[in-house]
Amino acid sequence: MAIIIDEDVCVSCGACVEICPTGALSMNEETGKSQVEEDDCITCGACVNDCPVEAISLPETNKKEVSNASGSGIWVVVELDEEKNPLGVSYELMGQARVLADKSGESCAAVIIAEEEGELPQSFIAAGADRVYLVTGEEYAHYNTELFTNAFCELVKVYKPGSVLFPATVNGRDFAPRVAARLKTGLCADCTSLDINEEGLVDWTRPALGGNILATILCEESRPQMGTIRPKVFRIPEADTSRKGEVVRYTVQNPIDALVKLLKCESIATDDGLKIEEAIVVFAGGRGMGSAENFHVLEDLASLFEKGAVAGSRAAVDEKWVDHASQVGQSGKTIAPTVYFACGISGAIQHTSGMKDSDVIIAINKDPKAPIFEMASYGIVGDVNVILPALYKKIKAFKEA
Amino acid sequence: MNIIVCVKQVPNTEKVKLDPVNHTLIRKGVENIMNPYDGEALETALILKDKYGAKVTVVSMGPPQAKDILKDAIALGADDAILLSDRVVAGSDTLATSFAISSLVKAAGEFDLVLCGRQAIDGDTAQVGPEVAEHLGIPHISSALKVDFVDDKFVVERETENLSETLSAPAPLLVTMTRAEKDLRFASIRGKMKARKAEIPVKTAEELDIDTSRVGIKGSPTKVKRVFTPEVGRVNSVIITEEDTEKAVDMFFDKLVAAEIIKH
Numbered sequence: 001m002a003i004i005i006d007e008d009v010c011v012s013c014g015a016c017v018e019i020c021p022t023g024a025l026s027m028n029e030e031t032g033k034s035q036v037e038e039d040d041c042i043t044c045g046a047c048v049n050d051c052p053v054e055a056i057s058l059p060e061t062n063k064k065e066v067s068n069a070s071g072s073g074i075w076v077v078v079e080l081d082e083e084k085n086p087l088g089v090s091y092e093l094m095g096q097a098r099v100l101a102d103k104s105g106e107s108c109a110a111v112i113i114a115e116e117e118g119e120l121p122q123s124f125i126a127a128g129a130d131r132v133y134l135v136t137g138e139e140y141a142h143y144n145t146e147l148f149t150n151a152f153c154e155l156v157k158v159y160k161p162g163s164v165l166f167p168a169t170v171n172g173r174d175f176a177p178r179v180a181a182r183l184k185t186g187l188c189a190d191c192t193s194l195d196i197n198e199e200g201l202v203d204w205t206r207p208a209l210g211g212n213i214l215a216t217i218l219c220e221e222s223r224p225q226m227g228t229i230r231p232k233v234f235r236i237p238e239a240d241t242s243r244k245g246e247v248v249r250y251t252v253q254n255p256i257d258a259l260v261k262l263l264k265c266e267s268i269a270t271d272d273g274l275k276i277e278e279a280i281v282v283f284a285g286g287r288g289m290g291s292a293e294n295f296h297v298l299e300d301l302a303s304l305f306e307k308g309a310v311a312g313s314r315a316a317v318d319e320k321w322v323d324h325a326s327q328v329g330q331s332g333k334t335i336a337p338t339v340y341f342a343c344g345i346s347g348a349i350q351h352t353s354g355m356k357d358s359d360v361i362i363a364i365n366k367d368p369k370a371p372i373f374e375m376a377s378y379g380i381v382g383d384v385n386v387i388l389p390a391l392y393k394k395i396k397a398f399k400e401a
Numbered sequence: 402m403n404i405i406v407c408v409k410q411v412p413n414t415e416k417v418k419l420d421p422v423n424h425t426l427i428r429k430g431v432e433n434i435m436n437p438y439d440g441e442a443l444e445t446a447l448i449l450k451d452k453y454g455a456k457v458t459v460v461s462m463g464p465p466q467a468k469d470i471l472k473d474a475i476a477l478g479a480d481d482a483i484l485l486s487d488r489v490v491a492g493s494d495t496l497a498t499s500f501a502i503s504s505l506v507k508a509a510g511e512f513d514l515v516l517c518g519r520q521a522i523d524g525d526t527a528q529v530g531p532e533v534a535e536h537l538g539i540p541h542i543s544s545a546l547k548v549d550f551v552d553d554k555f556v557v558e559r560e561t562e563n564l565s566e567t568l569s570a571p572a573p574l575l576v577t578m579t580r581a582e583k584d585l586r587f588a589s590i591r592g593k594m595k596a597r598k599a600e601i602p603v604k605t606a607e608e609l610d611i612d613t614s615r616v617g618i619k620g621s622p623t624k625v626k627r628v629f630t631p632e633v634g635r636v637n638s639v640i641i642t643e644e645d646t647e648k649a650v651d652m653f654f655d656k657l658v659a660a661e662i663i664k665h
Contacts, residue, residue: 021628039464043492043618044628059618082564145531146540170561174543177528181499181535186622189495189526203626209414209523215628222622259540260574264567268560275563324560330525331438331579333562339662349414350522360662368642378660379640380653390650395663398654 002041002059003048007033009055016047016056021213044215071162071223074101074108075133077152077175078124079143079167082267084115088236089167091127093229095237096194097165098128103196106162109133113151115141117249125245127237132247133159139258142265143171146258149178154252156183161224163202165194168228176228186219188227201225207353231277232336232357268325276326279309282337284328284355285321286313288344288365288384295321297388298343304395311335313351329354344384347372364388402455402550403512404446407502407533408439408474410467411523435470438518444581445548446516447478453550456480458509462490462501468601476588476596483509487606489613494621495524499532504611506537508604513572514555519544519579530577541575542568547582 002024010033017025017034024040025047027033034047034055048056074097078090094110101108109131110124121132135151152175156164166176168190180187188204192214195203204217204227219225276282283298295310302308312322314331328335329351340358345351347363347370355361356375363376366383373379380387412431435443446457458481459474461467471482485505493501506515515537520527527543534541547558554569557576588596606613614620639656643649657663 021630042625042628044625046628049627145542170544173527174531174541177495177499177526177531178535178541180496180528181532184496184622186494186496187526187528188623189524189528207631208525208628209412213628214631216626217623218626219623260542260568260570262566263556263569266565267563268565277562325563330522331519360660362657362662363640368640373638373640376638376640378653378656378662379638380649381640381642382644382646382649386646387650387653390646391654394650394654398658398663399665401665 002036002038003043003045004057004059005034005036006055006057007031009053010034011053011055013052015050015052019046019050021046021209071160073106073131073159073161073163074104075161075164075224076108076110076124076129077164077166077172078110078112078114078120079169079172080114084118086120086123087167087169087231089169089229089231090124091236092231092234093165093167094124094127094129096229096234098237100163100194100196100202101130104200107131109161111135111152111155113140113148121245121247122241123239125243125247126239126241128240128243130245132245134247134249135252136249137252142262143175144258144260144262145174145178146256146260148175149182150254150256151252152179153182154254155250156224158250159248164224164226166226166228168230172228176226180226183222183224185222185224185226186217188217188219191227191229192233194227194229202227230334232334268323274307274309276309276311276328276337277333277335278307279311279335279337280307281305281339281341282309282311282328282335282355282358283341283343284311284313284345285316285343285384286345286351287315287319288346289316289321290344290385292319292321294385297385297392301341301388301392301395304392304399313345342372342376343388345372346370347375402449402453402514403510404449404455404457404514404516405506405509405512406439406443406446406457406459406474406479407506407515407517407530408443408459408461408470409436409518409521410434410461410463410470411436411521414522433466433469435473436518436521436523438520438522438578440518440585441578441581442516442518442576443474443477443479444583444585445545445576445578446514447586448582449514449548449550450478458482458512460502460505460509461485462498462505465603468603471601472596472599473588475599476592477586478592481509482599482601484601484603485606485609486603489606490611490616492618492621493616494623495526495528495532496622497616497620499529500536500620501606501611501616502529503533503536504606504609505604506533508609513574514548515539515573515575516548517575517577519577527577530575534575537573537575539573539575540570541577542570543577544579545576546578546580548576548578 193205363379517530
């Protein structure tokens with residue numbers, strides 16, 4: 001399936017060739033008109049919008065099968081940590097849901113599936129929720145895909161939300177697709193920006209092709225529209241404890257038994273207990289560090305800063321120089337510390353997608369052409385194993401002075 | 402034990418570069434590879450095969466040249482392969498793709514375990530595995546690091562941001578892999594010869610009895626509104642290239658102090 005070009009209308013301006021993100025369009029040498037390589041076209045529509053004479057159109061799509069055609073209200077799925085406290089991203093999404101709801105004229109709600117109610121409902125009302133849907137029971141003490149999906153899909157069928165925001169955490173990205181497939185609706189993964197467009201639909205924007213391009217996705221007909229949203233994209237709203245809201249305590253009508261059972265669960269300890277996503281200054285090492293011994297200087301450096309932590313690229317984790325819990329990038333965590341030192345990290349997109357939103361990026365690498373320098377505010381070209389020990393001495397002396 | 406491994410052929414996104422002038426993707430010369438996470442799934446299947454004996458069938462959906470990665474899988478030790486290749490599935494989003502793959506899995510025969518990579522490096526959605534499981538009506542476990550089979554049950558280790566979990570589930574089960582216990586093995590000479598001779602069956606949607614209203618653009622609830630290149634926040638970089646280490650570190654240190662990155 002590819003876009004359709006009306007050659008009679010095409011004015012050979014070449015605008016579509018330039019905008020095409022996949023290189024599927026080119027100018028036919030004989031006719032001078034735009035032509036499309038069908039296998040490369042992803043029908044993204046960028047050229048359709050960009051064509052000055054409306055010569056390009058998307059293929060007709062037939063009427064789609066719609067599961068829950070109507071629905072209103074923006075829901076946020078709350079995720080709790082091991083201590084039963086909401087993850088920061090739950091509040092981030094609540095704040096953004098409030099913004100979107102005000103724009104679209106809808107209400108917004110938090111959905112909490114948990115062992116106990118505690119103070120949870122009020123804290124989400126304070127963060128902007130008009131309503132809190134609550135399902136409680138000891139079977140929800142720990143996330144279980146089957147039980148949570150069963151409970152959540154019942155809620156959707158009864159209360160019919162228009163949109164649902166899930167956190168793009170490991171469990172959020174386990175839960176959301178299961179729900180989407182059961183409801184036969186659309187789901188946009190790992191969004192980094194959300195808006196309400198002129199038609200009142202959610203514009204879900206996400207990085208694609210390793211972060212090389214951004215794509216805005218729509219879910220036009222199926223309801224609810226759903227997406228997972230990356231942590232640390234939106235700010236946690238200030239709590240307004242005077243806000244009032246409704247709490248709906250829901251009892252699951254068709255409970256099920258889960259086939260998947262939890263045998264063991266333990267927290268992944270980091271050496272000093274500070275998680276990299278909570279650190280202010282991060283010293284990250286990559287393949288260029290060379291050995292586990294060489295990694296120690298990163299720990300020394302991190303110890304000089306308040307809330308300093310050591311992280312690693314996938315290469316460093318594969319070499320077991322650092323724990324998987326401290327891995328930054330696509331198959332690890334996304335973090336945005338105040339200062340990020342990338343040491344011996346070339347800056348492949350798989351890594352940079354996990355740290356590019358850091359306030360200040362500092363690169364140390366012996367290859368002056370390493371892509372990491374393109375995003376670094378400060379950098380030094382040289383061998384990390386010479387520079388870092390020298391830098392450590394200087395900072396230590398400075399701090400002690 | 403019957404294991405089905407779902408694999409995808411992807412462009413090596415690490416090699417995809419941006420044209421600095423018009424910000425389009427340069428895909429020329431970028432090779433197609435087996436999605437690395439699917440390699441982790443394949444290795445996991447082969448470890449189970451080595452340990453307990455299993456028939457490993459690899460399946461893929463994609464253009465005809467996706468046969469290459471299925472041959473690679475056979476060279477590494479997979480027993481059988483099927484490719485679904487049909488224009489009717491082009492333009493599928495994750496819901497439609499997972500529906501098509503669930504039909505493909507069913508067509509591959511009886512199974513105890515379906516293994517997928519956690520995500521594909523071109524789309525990075527991590528949605529297709531769990532959605533396939535839902536279409537098949539079987540449970541799934543995502544982001545796994547190890548799969549074993551103990552007392553008639555699968556025992557799976559997975560990791561979230563901060564927790565390491567061990568779970569058990571009966572067959573049939575679908576698991577998406579972040580990492581296998583070992584790196585993906587190399588092909589043996591015998592494996593390569595077997596792969597060279599292997600005929601990969603290429604099926605159309607009709608041959609697999611796929612409800613075509615649920616695949617392709619028609620079966621996809623989401624659509625791409627627009628694609629654009631992220632604004633490159635050109636930072637004012639201060640990159641020190643001084644060769645004398647001591648001088649370089651001094652200059653670097655002064656810059657960081659001036660920027661208040663290093664404070665007393």
